[in-house]
Amino acid sequence: MSYDVIDLNTTDDAMEHVFAHTALLHWAESLLLKVGVPEQRARVIADSLVVAELKGIGSHGLSRLGIYVERLKCGLVDANAELTTIYETASTLVLDAQNGFGHPAASEAVEMAIAKARLSGACAAAIRNSTHFGRAGYFAEAAARQGFIAIVTTNSAARMAPWGGKEAAFGTNPLAVGVPGELEPIVLDMSTSAAALGKIVLAEKAGTSIPENWAQDREGRPTTDPKLALEGSLTPIAGPKGSGLALVLDILSGLLSGAKFGRDVGSLYRDFTQPEGCGHFLIVLDVRAFMPIDLFTQSITAYARQIKAITPVANERPVLLPGELEQQCEARSRKVGIRLQHAIYQELIELSEAHGIDFPAPLTKAQPSAIV
Amino acid sequence: MSYDVIDLNTTDDAMEHVFAHTALLHWAESLLLKVGVPEQRARVIADSLVVAELKGIGSHGLSRLGIYVERLKCGLVDANAELTTIYETASTLVLDAQNGFGHPAASEAVEMAIAKARLSGACAAAIRNSTHFGRAGYFAEAAARQGFIAIVTTNSAARMAPWGGKEAAFGTNPLAVGVPGELEPIVLDMSTSAAALGKIVLAEKAGTSIPENWAQDREGRPTTDPKLALEGSLTPIAGPKGSGLALVLDILSGLLSGAKFGRDVGSLYRDFTQPEGCGHFLIVLDVRAFMPIDLFTQSITAYARQIKAITPVANERPVLLPGELEQQCEARSRKVGIRLQHAIYQELIELSEAHGIDFPAPLTKAQPSAIV
Numbered sequence: 001m002s003y004d005v006i007d008l009n010t011t012d013d014a015m016e017h018v019f020a021h022t023a024l025l026h027w028a029e030s031l032l033l034k035v036g037v038p039e040q041r042a043r044v045i046a047d048s049l050v051v052a053e054l055k056g057i058g059s060h061g062l063s064r065l066g067i068y069v070e071r072l073k074c075g076l077v078d079a080n081a082e083l084t085t086i087y088e089t090a091s092t093l094v095l096d097a098q099n100g101f102g103h104p105a106a107s108e109a110v111e112m113a114i115a116k117a118r119l120s121g122a123c124a125a126a127i128r129n130s131t132h133f134g135r136a137g138y139f140a141e142a143a144a145r146q147g148f149i150a151i152v153t154t155n156s157a158a159r160m161a162p163w164g165g166k167e168a169a170f171g172t173n174p175l176a177v178g179v180p181g182e183l184e185p186i187v188l189d190m191s192t193s194a195a196a197l198g199k200i201v202l203a204e205k206a207g208t209s210i211p212e213n214w215a216q217d218r219e220g221r222p223t224t225d226p227k228l229a230l231e232g233s234l235t236p237i238a239g240p241k242g243s244g245l246a247l248v249l250d251i252l253s254g255l256l257s258g259a260k261f262g263r264d265v266g267s268l269y270r271d272f273t274q275p276e277g278c279g280h281f282l283i284v285l286d287v288r289a290f291m292p293i294d295l296f297t298q299s300i301t302a303y304a305r306q307i308k309a310i311t312p313v314a315n316e317r318p319v320l321l322p323g324e325l326e327q328q329c330e331a332r333s334r335k336v337g338i339r340l341q342h343a344i345y346q347e348l349i350e351l352s353e354a355h356g357i358d359f360p361a362p363l364t365k366a367q368p369s370a371i372v
Numbered sequence: 373m374s375y376d377v378i379d380l381n382t383t384d385d386a387m388e389h390v391f392a393h394t395a396l397l398h399w400a401e402s403l404l405l406k407v408g409v410p411e412q413r414a415r416v417i418a419d420s421l422v423v424a425e426l427k428g429i430g431s432h433g434l435s436r437l438g439i440y441v442e443r444l445k446c447g448l449v450d451a452n453a454e455l456t457t458i459y460e461t462a463s464t465l466v467l468d469a470q471n472g473f474g475h476p477a478a479s480e481a482v483e484m485a486i487a488k489a490r491l492s493g494a495c496a497a498a499i500r501n502s503t504h505f506g507r508a509g510y511f512a513e514a515a516a517r518q519g520f521i522a523i524v525t526t527n528s529a530a531r532m533a534p535w536g537g538k539e540a541a542f543g544t545n546p547l548a549v550g551v552p553g554e555l556e557p558i559v560l561d562m563s564t565s566a567a568a569l570g571k572i573v574l575a576e577k578a579g580t581s582i583p584e585n586w587a588q589d590r591e592g593r594p595t596t597d598p599k600l601a602l603e604g605s606l607t608p609i610a611g612p613k614g615s616g617l618a619l620v621l622d623i624l625s626g627l628l629s630g631a632k633f634g635r636d637v638g639s640l641y642r643d644f645t646q647p648e649g650c651g652h653f654l655i656v657l658d659v660r661a662f663m664p665i666d667l668f669t670q671s672i673t674a675y676a677r678q679i680k681a682i683t684p685v686a687n688e689r690p691v692l693l694p695g696e697l698e699q700q701c702e703a704r705s706r707k708v709g710i711r712l713q714h715a716i717y718q719e720l721i722e723l724s725e726a727h728g729i730d731f732p733a734p735l736t737k738a739q740p741s742a743i744v
């Protein structure tokens with residue numbers, strides 16, 4: 001890979017939190033190995049978190065590592081659990097993650113579903129007894145890169161109230177769709193909440209207010225006070241639409257898989273009395289069961305051109321395909337490094353020291369060999 | 373079915389636009405037969421439109437009949453087209469509606485997909501060369517009533533701009549999900565636009581303004597003027613999320629099926645130079661491939677109880693499941709009749725007279741035998 005000198009218009013001092021993604025990947029993998037995660041799984045978890053950082057999605061990046069390690073040490077996750085098949089047909093899989101890490105479970109499920117879809121054209125897989133799996137888009141993209149369309153979702157601890165209700169009933173259940181593209185895949189990855197919980201936590205720490213449509217207080221009233229919002233619940237996107245979407249995604253991920261669902265899903269951060277027990281759900285479609293792959297590639301290229309030909313509202317901001325902004329960020333970060341927020345950097349340093357692992361040195365402007 | 377005297381607190385005069393759904397169904401079917409639609413297809417189209425009226429979704433009800441008949445007479449729809457299989461695998465179907473009516477094509481596709489899902493657990497079907505199919509939820513509900521989970525979508529003529537763009541690039545592509553319930557199925561049916569086009573047309577006729585987030589003018593600026601909105605484009609729900617969702621639904625319905633997609637889909641109302649050529653896409657999952665049906669029913673009952681136990685924000689408005697409001701409306705309308713808006717009533721009377729068919733007599737308070 002070519003290397004560009006980092007162009008942040010800064011001195012070396014300001015580079016202190018910029019790292020080569022390869023160095024962060026190696027570090028995260030080493031840390032997971034140290035706490036007993038088998039090698040291949042450590043690689044998947046580390047890769048998912050570092051790819052999130054590359055794409056500029058820090059909410060699903062290395063800041064998650066601390067809680068994963070903490071729950072593992074508390075015995076709330078089994079690093080050695082084997083993903084087992086409970087039931088299968090030609091085009092369906094019911095899998096049990098047996099309380100292992102969600103990332104490798106979902107990753108393996110995607111490959112199993114692809115193997116079935118190669119034979120039968122389509123496969124749906126439901127995974128029970130799992131844990132936080134990071135970005136849903138990670139798995140949708142993995143399938144798309146192999147020529148498959150994938151729909152991926154998961155449930156999570158209740159933080160969002162159903163439309164017209166006061167208390168949280170389901171998670172901010174995301175929906176990801178990956179489609180093979182001409183060069184890069186098209187990857188939609190959206191939560192069903194108006195805003196991420198993390199943004200409200202940040203506003204509370206900063207003492208700022210939040211927009212009115214992000215959350216409601218305990219009485220179901222819209223609030224701009226992040227403290228009241230955190231005591232209350234998140235607002236779904238588009239009112240009853242987002243609420244209904246989160247609900248059916250919970251049914252697919254949680255109920256249909258035989259996992260926990262609704263208010264019973266354990267919280268990653270707030271509940272140390274039980275495993276999360278969440279569920280994932282995915283559908284994989286073999287493009288070749290619908291049309292020759294060449295024709296599909298031609299069509300998707302034509303589709304992308306149509307969208308890119310739309311006149312932008314702001315001249316300097318062309319219309320983008322789903323996932324394209326993140327791909328641009330990733331391409332740049334692979335060359336110039338990943339900049340960690342100071343608070344995250346501190347967390348990772350502490351985690352590193354606590355486990356006797358060297359944290360990588362930051363990049364410098366004069367260090368072209370850091371990324372290869 | 374039991375019969376309740378219509379309780380509209382009105383005189384017989386105010387009943388002039390209230391009709392038994394059975395009478396409207398018979399009338400719509402007769403009209404379609406008269407213009408040459410084969411019997412079984414006429415029944416499906418009429419049923420879909422009348423069920424929409426029963427559910428209180430007039431936008432997808434009998435007001436559509438006029439344009440269907442008009443396009444048929446112009447030779448833009450082939451009432452006798454046979455749905456043909458282009459390609460199939462164990463779990464996929466690529467179907468060609470051959471420019472027939474969308475309702476019977478999608479209805480038949482659901483049954484074909486269910487037959488495959490019974491054997492392989494899941495089936496995805498893509499339909500090309502189709503026309504407006506009414507409510508996506510109609511087909512999702514049909515599958516759910518047979519014990520299958522169904523995801524149904526369609527594309528349509530471009531009326532919505534992608535996030536950050538000035539011109540429309542895709543339709544208000546709906547997403548419907550049907551899930552078998554304890555008694556009634558759970559049916560989510562949502563468009564990806566903030567508001568239905570019909571509401572903006574109504575506001576223009578009434579000379580009222582529209583909320584700021586419904587539409588944008590030709591320059592991509594949010595507008596409250598329905599006239600500028602109709603020259604411009606509709607706004608997706610939740611910004612980039614709704615825009616991305618509409619785009620991937622277009623890829624599934626239009627591109628993957630081999631139908632028209634994006635800006636090329638013909639307009640039902642505005643383009644009499646070409647067939648619509650739209651596409652539909654659906655996935656059917658056999659619940660029994662995931663768990664015994666008894667366990668599923670127990671779980672979905674528990675799920676519904678959890679949601680219904682959430683404290684409502686407004687005491688008199690309990691939290692509802694997706695589709696429940698429409699089911700309540702349907703149950704009531706089956707007993708007390710369907711009230712047609714005056715403008716729709718006039719349209720239907722004219723359509724009826726033009727084709728020499730008797731329009732049904734309205735219900736009266738003293739006419740208990742009208743609905744059986």
